Structures are given as C-alpha cells and as structure tokens.
Amino acid sequence: xxxxxxxxxxxxxxxxxxxxxxxxxxxxxxxxxxxxxxxxxxxxxxxxxxxxxxxxxxxxxxxxxxxxxxxxxxxxxxxxxxxxxxxxxxxxxxxxxxxxxxxxxxxxxxxxxxxxxxxxx
Numbered sequence: 483x484x485x486x487x488x489x490x491x492x493x494x495x496x497x498x499x500x501x502x503x504x505x506x507x508x509x510x511x512x513x514x515x516x517x518x519x520x521x522x523x524x525x526x527x528x529x530x531x532x533x534x535x536x537x538x539x540x541x542x543x544x545x546x547x548x549x550x551x552x553x554x555x556x557x558x559x560x561x562x563x564x565x566x567x568x569x570x571x572x573x574x575x576x577x578x579x580x581x582x583x584x585x586x587x588x589x590x591x592x593x594x595x596x597x598x599x600x601x602x603x
Contacts, residue, residue, distance in 0.1 A: 486524075489527040492527035492528070492598070494597075496527075497515075499586075501513060502593075522568040525564075526564035534594075539602070543603070553595035553596060554588045554589070556595065558583070558587075565577050
C-alpha cells in the first residue's frame with residue numbers, strides 16, 4: 483500500500499470512528515472528506531499509517547495480542563508527534579497525553595490501528 487493509500491485508509495477510518503463513537507453529530511472538521519483535507523493533515527495521516535504499519539510488521543503480526551487501549555495509545559502518540567511536526571505551538575488538546583482526550587477519540591484511534599492491521603493481513 484502506498485503512503486497516499488495508507489493516508490486515505492487512516493482518514494477514512496478516522497471519519498468512520500468519529501461517526502460511530504462521537505456523542506451526537508461530529509464537528510464538520512472531524513468528517514471532512516479526503517479531497518477537502520488540508521495537506522498537512524494528509525501528510526500526518528500517511529506518517530501515522532506508516533508508523534503503525536512498521537510496528538505491526540516488526541512485531542511479526544503479533545500486535546493482534548495488544549489491547550485496544552495499547553493500540554490506541556500507540557496511534558495517539560504517533561499522531562501527537564505529527565502535531566508537533568506541523569505546528570510550532572499546537573493546541574493543548576492536539577497534544578494531550580493519551581488518557582486526556584475524550585473516549586470517542588481514544589476509541590477512534592484504536593479503530594484506525596485495527597484498520598491498518600486488517601489491511602496488512
């Protein structure tokens with residue numbers, strides 16, 4: 483899978499997770515279609531996809547034994563690093579440590595990780 487395809491998988495999984503887990507109607511920015519997604523966000527999605535893919539591959543596919551919390555933490559940490567890469571002073575909510583974001587976001591992070599795992603199998 484190319485980085486662009488991986489980035490799109492990330493974004494599609496983010497949108498699906500937002501629609502599934504967000505309480506009520508998600509903000510428009512949470513469900514922005516790929517074609518309207520800002521370039522920095524596309525690049526961040528591709529980078530996180532690649533990091534998760536490498537993690538899955540380097541573990542020999544044994545990430546399936548991780549809990550959803552562990553998967554969510556890993557993905558969130560990768561995304562936090564991207565926030566620091568793309569923003570000089572990111573909003574505190576963009577770089578909050580894993581237990582701080584809302585439940586819907588943590589669940590969506592786990593969904594993204596699992597979507598990447600599934601695409602590799």
